[in-house]
Amino acid sequence: xxxxxxxxxxxxxxxxxxxxxxxxxxxxxxxxxxxxxxxxxxxxxxxxxxxxxxxxxxxxxxxxxxxxxxxxxxxxxxxxxxxxxxxxxxxxxxxxxxxxxxxxxxxxxxxxxxxxxxxxxxxxxxxxxxxxxxxxxxxxxxxxxxxxxxxxxxxxxxxxxxxxxxxxxxxxxxxxxxxxxxxxxxxxxxxxxxxxxxxxxxxxxxxxxxxxxxxxxxxxxxxxxxxxxxxxxxxxxxxxxxxxxxxxxxxxxxxxxxxxxxxxxxxxxxxxxxxxxxxxxxxxxxxxxxxxxxxxxxxxxxxxxxxxxxxxxxxxxxxxxxxxxxxxxxxxxxxxxxxxxxxxxxxxxxxxxxxxxxxxxxxxxxxxxxxxxxxxxxxxxxxxxxxxxxxxxxxxxxxxxxxxxxxxxxxxxxxxxxxxxxxxxxxxxxxxxxxxxxxxxxxxxxxxxxxxxxxxxxxxxxxxxxxxxxxxxxxxxxxxxxxxxx
Amino acid sequence: xxxxxxxxxxxxxxxxxxxxxxxxxxxxxxxxxxxxxxxxxxxxxxxxxxxxxxxxxxxxxxxxxxxxxxxxxxxxxxxxxxxxxxxxxxxxxxx
Numbered sequence: 001x002x003x004x005x006x007x008x009x010x011x012x013x014x015x016x017x018x019x020x021x022x023x024x025x026x027x028x029x030x031x032x033x034x035x036x037x038x039x040x041x042x043x044x045x046x047x048x049x050x051x052x053x054x055x056x057x058x059x060x061x062x063x064x065x066x067x068x069x070x071x072x073x074x075x076x077x078x079x080x081x082x083x084x085x086x087x088x089x090x091x092x093x094x095x096x097x098x099x100x101x102x103x104x105x106x107x108x109x110x111x112x113x114x115x116x117x118x119x120x121x122x123x124x125x126x127x128x129x130x131x132x133x134x135x136x137x138x139x140x141x142x143x144x145x146x147x148x149x150x151x152x153x154x155x156x157x158x159x160x161x162x163x164x165x166x167x168x169x170x171x172x173x174x175x176x177x178x179x180x181x182x183x184x185x186x187x188x189x190x191x192x193x194x195x196x197x198x199x200x201x202x203x204x205x206x207x208x209x210x211x212x213x214x215x216x217x218x219x220x221x222x223x224x225x226x227x228x229x230x231x232x233x234x235x236x237x238x239x240x241x242x243x244x245x246x247x248x249x250x251x252x253x254x255x256x257x258x259x260x261x262x263x264x265x266x267x268x269x270x271x272x273x274x275x276x277x278x279x280x281x282x283x284x285x286x287x288x289x290x291x292x293x294x295x296x297x298x299x300x301x302x303x304x305x306x307x308x309x310x311x312x313x314x315x316x317x318x319x320x321x322x323x324x325x326x327x328x329x330x331x332x333x334x335x336x337x338x339x340x341x342x343x344x345x346x347x348x349x350x351x352x353x354x355x356x357x358x359x360x361x362x363x364x365x366x367x368x369x370x371x372x373x374x375x376x377x378x379x380x381x382x383x384x385x386x387x388x389x390x391x392x393x394x395x396x397x398x399x400x401x402x403x404x405x406x407x408x409x410x411x412x413x414x415x416x417x418x419x420x421x422x423x424x425x426x427x428x429x430x431x432x433x434x435x436x437x438x439x440x441x442x443x444x445x446x447x448x449x450x451x452x453x454x455x456x457x458x459x460x461x462x463x464x465x466x467x468x469x470x471x472x473x474x475x476x477x478x479x480x481x482x483x484x485x486x
Numbered sequence: 487x488x489x490x491x492x493x494x495x496x497x498x499x500x501x502x503x504x505x506x507x508x509x510x511x512x513x514x515x516x517x518x519x520x521x522x523x524x525x526x527x528x529x530x531x532x533x534x535x536x537x538x539x540x541x542x543x544x545x546x547x548x549x550x551x552x553x554x555x556x557x558x559x560x561x562x563x564x565x566x567x568x569x570x571x572x573x574x575x576x577x578x579x580x581x
């Protein structure tokens with residue numbers, strides 16, 4: 001059952017080939033058998049999953065199924081889930097039982113989804129390798145000595161190994177797309193504001209966006225249909241009509257214009273990475289797309305702009321963790337200041353502390369103009385570059401990540417080199433655009449991905465481009481040896 | 487704009503973080519690496535460019551001035567590290 005896509009499992013449930021309970025038990029068994037090595041889950045919610053599966057089976061029998069009825073899904077441990085630990089990969093929230101449920105989780109549950117558990121992640125979503133998690137690193141199912149990427153590394157790895165048929169993720173600078181590329185899955189970051197952030201633990205609020213991670217573009221379309229929509233509880237959520245994403249997969253791509261930003265194929269890029277993405281673009285050309293060159297001159301400043309804006313927002317967001325209202329508290333505080341300082345220093349890991357310090361510094365008196373204001377100005381230049389490109393093209397394409405999965409520990413002591421893992425993904429977050437990563441072949445047995453970036457609210461179009469590509473190729477159906485047939 | 491141990495101590499205090507003296511040099515050097523990368527921003531010509539706070543030009547929505555959230559005080563206090571008589575408990579702040 002685990003080699004079927006979410007869409008195929010949906011058909012199987014509708015046809016009565018298996019029940020949701022059988023399906024859910026199958027994935028719970030796979031998690032039990034294989035996750036000891038992979039470490040992709042922080043919490044497995046077995047009893048709750050089985051109860052949801054039984055309710056789904058009753059709904060299906062009564063002909064009352066929703067979009068996702070009976071389908072098991074793993075949620076990133078950044079989404080609050082009432083009554084279930086929500087750790088955000090941090091010691092700070094190791095014992096935090098959320099008192100309410102995030103909109104994304106609630107919407108998917110109301111469409112009948114079964115929650116398998118909460119997936120591992122970089123602490124507070126700050127990382128590109130899943131090595132900053134308090135719960136230990138996640139392994140890449142394609143090579144257990146390598147990282148799965150991050151920060152949605154647990155989601156991507158459990159999906160890559162088919163321990164879950166689908167997962168949710170969040171993407172602040174590439175945290176859905178980069179791990180999707182490294183684990184041979186498809187992942188979409190929607191337009192900023194398309195999916196509610198309510199109940200999603202905040203890292204950088206002007207950049208954070210939740211999205212689906214699936215085995216195919218079709219799976220992502222199915223999940224996004226359930227996730228997207230306006231939420232009055234999130235003031236940045238957009239009150240725009242939700243498109244018919246599955247319907248968009250029927251559109252013709254004949255005459256579609258693909259823009260290739262020269263900045264996404266720099267001379268320094270690994271030739272094999274460039275070749276895989278160029279080959280994917282050639283395939284779409286065969287399917288009727290037109291290809292033109294474009295330029296995004298300011299995109300080279302996206303990583304520096306991001307590493308001012310994201311830490312600045314994080315330093316403010318993470319000030320709520322003070323040891324008073326919830327989360328970790330130090331033993332025997334001497335006074336209030338000691339309580340704040342020791343609770344925060346014990347509760348946060350090194351990378352989180354570094355980013356809080358960078359953000360605090362960038363916002364402090366005397367440095368605000370040089371850092372924060374300037375970064376926000378550069379952010380507009382980057383957005384304007386994209387806007388100019390989209391006057392001429394429908395979508396932009398290039399490699400998702402500059403390299404395949406690297407060895408565990410390889411960049412642990414070099415934050416700046418780690419930050420470069422997101423060099424092709426970060427610009428999209430700064431501009432607020434939707435983008436997905438799809439599998440486009442291997443290098444030495446390790447997956448590579450290609451990014452498809454769309455204009456605002458064109459999730460349907462980029463999903464369709466990936467869907468057409470996936471109908472013509474089978475890279476997305478390749479499985480790692482790990483977790484093979486039971 | 488290099489950061490030294492003294493600046494690290496000041497910024498750490500602003501962020502209410504405790505930095506051990508032993509880690510301070512290594513931390514300063516990592517932070518300087520990050521700031522050196524960030525300094526590429528100085529290359530950009532940002533004359534007359536308005537800072538961008540939100541990707542889309544949207545206005546903040548307003549809602550009716552009515553109570554919409556239920557009272558969850560008990561639920562919120564249940565997950566507090568220390569609470570008493572409906573209040574969060576902290577060390578004494580007034581001598």
